[in-house]
Amino acid sequence: MGNMGVDYVDPFEKQNRFYGQMKQDYLNGNIKNPVYEPYFNWKFKKGSLFSKVEAYAMMDAASDELDELYRKHPDAFSAIPQCDNNDVWCHYRLFKEDAYMVSYLEHLDAEVSELIVSGIL
Numbered sequence: 073m074g075n076m077g078v079d080y081v082d083p084f085e086k087q088n089r090f091y092g093q094m095k096q097d098y099l100n101g102n103i104k105n106p107v108y109e110p111y112f113n114w115k116f117k118k119g120s121l122f123s124k125v126e127a128y129a130m131m132d133a134a135s136d137e138l139d140e141l142y143r144k145h146p147d148a149f150s151a152i153p154q155c156d157n158n159d160v161w162c163h164y165r166l167f168k169e170d171a172y173m174v175s176y177l178e179h180l181d182a183e184v185s186e187l188i189v190s191g192i193l
Contacts, residue, residue: 090160091115094176103176107133111180124193127184134181141170141177148174 095116097103103112107129110122122130142148148166155162164171187193 086160090175090179093160093172094179097172097176103173105133105137108180111184121187121193124188127188127193131181131184134177134184138174138177138181141167141174145170 094103095112098112098116107126110119110126111130113119114121145167148164151166152163159165161171161175164175167174
């Protein structure tokens with residue numbers, strides 16, 4: 073079966089681009105809520121893993137912020153845009169200027185939740 077005109081993109085390359093942009097936005101002060109500091113310290117500064125209490129505080133904050141962004145962009149889920157395989161944020165484009173933030177918050181929430189569910193925290 074051919075690739076049907078779609079170029080293969082290494083998923084680890086996409087992941088690295090995502091984390092690279094997330095880290096840059098964090099370092100530039102674009103992710104302002106201090107409740108996420110333990111996550112970024114662990115993720116990018118190789119600090120110690122945050123506590124379960126901190127994890128729940130981050131998940132609560134992410135949920136609240138995501139609710140606000142979803143309400144701000146009610147049509148963001150109305151259509152799935154045609155995606156270029158290289159576009160890490162394709163599915164977030166309808167969030168316009170908030171595309172990166174929505175992707176970061178959804179990712180942070182999912183990763184922190186997984187640490188709790190898996191018993192690591």
